[in-house]
Amino acid sequence: MRNALFLALLLSTAAAATPSLAGEIVLKPTTVQDMKAVFGQVESRDTAPARVRTGGTLVSRTVEEGSVVKAGDVIAVVADEKLALQLQAVDARLKALDAQLDNARTELERGQSLVSRGAVTQSRLDQLKTSVDVLQNQIEAAKADRAVIEQQSTEGQVLAPKDGRVLTVPAAPGSVVLPGETVARIAAGGYFLRLALPERHAARIKAGDPVSVGERGLGPAATDSAPRRTGRIVKVYPELEGGRVLADVEVEGLGDFFVGERVPVWIPVAERTALTVPANAVMTRNGIDYVRVVGDGGPLDVPVILGRATSDAGDKRIEVLSGLRAGDRVVTP
The missing domain is CATH 1.10.287 (Helix Hairpins)
Known part of the structure; x- marks a missing residue:
């Protein structure tokens, strides 16, 4: 009786660990893109200086670093x-x-x-x-x-030139300022990412290429497994600086970023052929990955070494580095 119960428990456990067979696919080489991980720096489209129109003494200032302003707001007053x-x-x-x-x-x-x-x-x-x-x-x-x-007296009011966020306020109340001197620098016009890539990749990137953008910050949210957003390259600069090519990337939702913050970005730099399998075709037992293939004697679990995950028409796939070859029939649960 005990042997029968043990055997039944063993069979049920094996059945739970073994996925049901729903079909099979024939492995074919596919073209995948090699992604280079870099950091993009958040930049504002415009950096508008709020300048003094008439010289005098800065008697008051209504903004600080990080203040949000609207075009035409009085941010400082200069008196002569x-x-x-x-x-x-x-x-x-x-x-x-x-x-x-x-x-x-x-x-x-x-x-x-x-x-x-x-x-x-x-x-x-x-x-x-x-x-x-x-x-x-x-x-x-x-x-x-x-x-x-009287007009010169009214020009003592320093106005915000555009809507945006104040980056720096170099002049302090009580200081003497001259006509044309900057009282505040304002980031305006939205935000984008600026990339600096090695010059060997200059011939591979072009405007319109898609890129993957990670989460902000350098903590756990910015790991490879974190959700990514899609952006696109909008400009590639023709001049190399320090052996690097500069490119600008547009991404939606960059309004809350700090100017100058670094964000992980993955950009395609090369193409190659590889074998990929659906992610649900991979089984892991005792720390070893297996893929079930159909052989001459029936299904067989083959140990494999996996690479990075890719996507094909919305389906998550995983690159197989060794263990399989083109033409193998892979069982998909």
Whole structure:
């Protein structure tokens, strides 16, 4: 009785460990791409500097590194004390010109009343009219000067040139800045990956080639088994730098990355022929991988050495380095 129970248990265990036979495939060499693992560096499409339009003292700054800004936001204010003094001088000049104009108009009215009685000549009346016109034009010029100074005062506001994230803020409040000096650098226009590959691969890569992009960071999430996203090469630079060719890769969803962060990327650099089997055709027992093939005497489990996993039309396949050859009939569960 015990022997019968033991035999039944052994048969059930073997049946559970042995996959059911559903079909077979004939191994044929297929073309696979060799992928080179590199690191891509996150870059922003545009780096827009927020510059000072007028010199002075940086009195306030509303952003820090990492702040998100919109185009037109006031991110800093620059004040020039000389502008306030110039406004006071223009206002004083306007008051003096207004007083002179009132006096000139009074003289003109008096001259108009006396010219009819012959007490004032016509030439003197023309001079009085000219004096009034000159003073009015001087007042308009002074008002224009005041408008220029007011515009310079408003240009002390440093505006964000584009939507984006602030990378650096080199100027601190209280420091003296000159016209054209950068107050903040803003990463704008989205993000992409920049690759630097050895020059021997320069002839193999081109715009439009697909690449695999790993997860961000250098922790467990960035391992080879982690899910990958698909990107494509959009630009290959014609100039080599330090024996390396530069290429830009577009990937969706790079908006949350840090500029300058490195991300693992796998890029195709060569093609070769190999034998691949479906991933579910591989059995592992005692640390050894087996693939069941159909021989002359029936199914036979052949030990194999496996390579990297590939995909063929959405089906996961594994490269077989040794143990099988072209023409073998592989049993697929």
